[in-house]
Amino acid sequence: MKGKPGSSLWLLQHELRMFWFNSGGRGGAHGKKRSWMLPLLGLGWLGLHVLAFRMLHTMPAVPAEMLPLVGLGAMALLVVVGTFMFSSGLKSSVDSLFERGDVDLLLSSPLPSRSIFTVRLGAITLGVASVYLALAAPVVNIGIFIGHADWLLGYAVILAWATICCSLAMLLTLLLVRVLGARRTRVVAQVLSAIAGALIFLLAQAHNLLHADSPGGADALAAQLARPGGAVWSAGKAATGSWLPLFCVAAAALGLFLFTVHFTHGFFVRGLQQAAGSVRARSKAATGTRAQFGRPLFDVVVRKEWRLIARDPHLLSQVLLQLLYLAPLGFVVLRNESQMAPGVAAGLTMLAASLTASLTWIIVAAEDAPDLLQASPSGAGVIRLAKLAAATMPALALMALPVLWAVAHHWTTGVLMCFTVVAATCCTALTGMWQGRPASRGAFKSRGKSNWIGSILELVGSFGWSCTAFVLIGAAGPGQSAYDARWAGISLAVALLALLLAWGTRRRTA
Amino acid sequence: MNGGIALRLQDVSKHFGRPAVEHLNLAVRRGELYALLGPNGAGKTTTLRMVAGLLAPDAGRIEVLGIDLASQPAAAKQTIAYLPDDPMLYDKLKPMEYLEFVAGLWGVPAREAAPRATELLDWLDLTRHSHELTEGFSRGMKQKLALAGALIHAPQLLILDEPLTGLDAAAARQVKDLLLNHVESGGTVILTTHILEVAERMAQRIGIIQHGRLIAEGSLDELRARTDGGTLEDVFLQLTSQA
Numbered sequence: 065m066k067g068k069p070g071s072s073l074w075l076l077q078h079e080l081r082m083f084w085f086n087s088g089g090r091g092g093a094h095g096k097k098r099s100w101m102l103p104l105l106g107l108g109w110l111g112l113h114v115l116a117f118r119m120l121h122t123m124p125a126v127p128a129e130m131l132p133l134v135g136l137g138a139m140a141l142l143v144v145v146g147t148f149m150f151s152s153g154l155k156s157s158v159d160s161l162f163e164r165g166d167v168d169l170l171l172s173s174p175l176p177s178r179s180i181f182t183v184r185l186g187a188i189t190l191g192v193a194s195v196y197l198a199l200a201a202p203v204v205n206i207g208i209f210i211g212h213a214d215w216l217l218g219y220a221v222i223l224a225w226a227t228i229c230c231s232l233a234m235l236l237t238l239l240l241v242r243v244l245g246a247r248r249t250r251v252v253a254q255v256l257s258a259i260a261g262a263l264i265f266l267l268a269q270a271h272n273l274l275h276a277d278s279p280g281g282a283d284a285l286a287a288q289l290a291r292p293g294g295a296v297w298s299a300g301k302a303a304t305g306s307w308l309p310l311f312c313v314a315a316a317a318l319g320l321f322l323f324t325v326h327f328t329h330g331f332f333v334r335g336l337q338q339a340a341g342s343v344r345a346r347s348k349a350a351t352g353t354r355a356q357f358g359r360p361l362f363d364v365v366v367r368k369e370w371r372l373i374a375r376d377p378h379l380l381s382q383v384l385l386q387l388l389y390l391a392p393l394g395f396v397v398l399r400n401e402s403q404m405a406p407g408v409a410a411g412l413t414m415l416a417a418s419l420t421a422s423l424t425w426i427i428v429a430a431e432d433a434p435d436l437l438q439a440s441p442s443g444a445g446v447i448r449l450a451k452l453a454a455a456t457m458p459a460l461a462l463m464a465l466p467v468l469w470a471v472a473h474h475w476t477t478g479v480l481m482c483f484t485v486v487a488a489t490c491c492t493a494l495t496g497m498w499q500g501r502p503a504s505r506g507a508f509k510s511r512g513k514s515n516w517i518g519s520i521l522e523l524v525g526s527f528g529w530s531c532t533a534f535v536l537i538g539a540a541g542p543g544q545s546a547y548d549a550r551w552a553g554i555s556l557a558v559a560l561l562a563l564l565l566a567w568g569t570r571r572r573t574a
Numbered sequence: 575m576n577g578g579i580a581l582r583l584q585d586v587s588k589h590f591g592r593p594a595v596e597h598l599n600l601a602v603r604r605g606e607l608y609a610l611l612g613p614n615g616a617g618k619t620t621t622l623r624m625v626a627g628l629l630a631p632d633a634g635r636i637e638v639l640g641i642d643l644a645s646q647p648a649a650a651k652q653t654i655a656y657l658p659d660d661p662m663l664y665d666k667l668k669p670m671e672y673l674e675f676v677a678g679l680w681g682v683p684a685r686e687a688a689p690r691a692t693e694l695l696d697w698l699d700l701t702r703h704s705h706e707l708t709e710g711f712s713r714g715m716k717q718k719l720a721l722a723g724a725l726i727h728a729p730q731l732l733i734l735d736e737p738l739t740g741l742d743a744a745a746a747r748q749v750k751d752l753l754l755n756h757v758e759s760g761g762t763v764i765l766t767t768h769i770l771e772v773a774e775r776m777a778q779r780i781g782i783i784q785h786g787r788l789i790a791e792g793s794l795d796e797l798r799a800r801t802d803g804g805t806l807e808d809v810f811l812q813l814t815s816q817a
């Protein structure tokens with residue numbers, strides 16, 4: 065069915081088409097068609113149906129007394145999914161305000177702004193829900209096939225849940241615009257989105273690491289969440305086929321959607337106008353100039369790179385969010401639990417590599433003015449070296465504290481940790497330099513898509529160094545004879561092989 | 575050895591699957607403003623990028639002030655500045671920081687770079703914006719800042735690709751004055767432009783390139799003599815339609 069041009073349905077189809085294109089459905093970063101992708105995804109999806117059938121057709125009927133437990137499980141799943149949906153909703157809301165370049169075109173058209181906002185929120189909801197609908201489909205479809213027609217309600221619950229999460233995300237985004245202004249909202253929403261997405265992981269890690277031997281607050285919180293009543297509980301019940309809770313959740317979703325559209329569409333338009341004017345406003349924010357001429361080229365390049373990153377809060381927040389995952393490891397280091405040293409060392413090594421990979425991409429691949437550097441008489445080697453230093457120094461400086469702490473408490477562990485962190489950082493930076501493809505900084509989030517070979521080599525290399533850290537420190541630590549040092553050799557070989565491959569397949573400039 | 579020649583291209587060719595520049599021979603004299611004109615896709619930008627050392631020619635030789643670009647790229651680049659139509663700037667740097675970076679790339683000593691930077695920003699009316707990030711600059715301001723960056727190391731040869739595109743009348747006048755001053759003080763300018771009036775008024779010699787080949791070259795009067803006369807636009811259209 066094709067909507068009449070200018071109608072809300074037509075606009076919704078346009079929005080969904082844009083969502084498909086933006087999620088890579090049309091092709092790669094350079095517009096290359098990926099005609100093989102859709103059949104492959106379809107095949108995988110059908111495979112999941114087969115898997116679901118094999119699991120479900122022999123499954124005995126759930127006894128009546130177990131149904132509340134199933135509802136509880138469904139509820140827990142919805143809570144987890146809800147954090148992801150909220151995170152995606154925030155990201156999409158920010159994108160619709162700040163990233164999409166078509167808003168002026170839409171608002172200058174005769175379409176009412178309320179329709180534009182309604183359709184955009186609807187498209188965000190459908191876009192976010194589509195992922196979970198596709199994931200749930202094999203189980204639901206096979207359930208219907210084997211006689212559980214009430215499982216069909218699962219689709220409605222996912223849709224309603226996505227509507228609630230995305231409406232809340234849009235409300236929060238607009239509230240942030242009102243309180244903080246357009247410029248800061250982009251950064252804050254980005255951080256909140258990442259925290260929401262990682263919330264379950266962080267809570268689980270914090271619980272495991274801090275309360276492993278003393279179940280207390282976290283378990284009490286879980287028990288509180290499991291308490292009957294409220295939207296979450298109703299959603300869990302609805303997902304297991306109860307009509308009344310489903311009706312309640314659907315009504316809540318519809319109500320929230322209409323509330324968001326009715327009360328905030330005017331502010332959405334003003335938010336867009338603020339977003340459009342935020343670039344010019346930003347230029348006023350910078351104060352003071354401390355230019356110092358006559359510095360050596362190395363210093364000049366490093367200073368320039370750090371200035372560019374430090375002055376881009378949006379980019380900086382994306383890079384520093386990786387450090388969020390460092391927090392649980394930091395707790396362990398401070399508690400000085402030697403039995404967890406291998407895991408901590410592996411985690412720190414992985415994080416150092418990950419942070420360096422991001423910075424190397426920004427500094428080397430996303431150079432804003434490569435022609436300026438190439439047209440200058442400066443030695444390319446000095447510039448490359450300075451760029452590598454600028455990319456590696458932040459990660460090394462950040463890891464210095466936990467490494468020094470480890471050295472102070474267990475000398476061998478600290479030294480080995482230092483070795484793997486430094487090696488992983490340097491190897492990742494070199495891989496990034498050899499494999500980097502020219503890109504713009506705005507493409508930071510999608511950098512993996514444009515160069516998947518480089519991304520895989522980076523990942524394999526950092527994983528190799530991480531495993532090396534785990535095994536080496538496990539074998540060297542006190543009372544840890546269970547670790548086999550031969551595995552350190554294998555993981556080290558993997559890391560070095562990845563580096564060698566990165567060098568062998570490096571990009572040669574014309 | 576090269577007398578008064580600032581830039582010499584000998585039999586230069588470049589192919590990108592199809593020929594972009596073919597057997598191009600060109601000589602620009604010292605202290606001259608040379609306009610390289612041609613239709614879209616004629617090979618103007620490719621030529622300038624080869625002269626700036628951004629592209630290596632497939633064949634031929636490029637000499638800048640008597641220095642062979644292929645064998646002594648650093649020495650040749652030290653004497654030239656390249657300004658593309660899309661300014662090579664950093665959005666998150668302030669004007670003075672940008673000039674500091676460019677001066678660092680060309681190794682300009684502080685005692686020369688600092689006063690020159692102040693002078694250039696003042697001349698181009700950017701001093702009052704020196705505490706702002708360039709991301710908020712208009713197209714004209716960005717172009718002027720890029721020009722200041724190009725001049726920070728006092729180049730002898732300025733290579734400009736469409737330097738006046740998108741500039742308002744006042745900014746265009748400032749840029750034109752600056753180029754004429756550069757030539758008057760002994761510098762050399764080679765520029766491409768689609769604004770033929772600019773070439774007509776400013777250039778001492780004009781080269782017309784089409785399909786990667788130089789089809790005509792000379793002063794405006796010499797070019798007029800080869801055709802039915804008229805404005806540079808008439809001359810240009812006649813020459814390019816004949817080729």
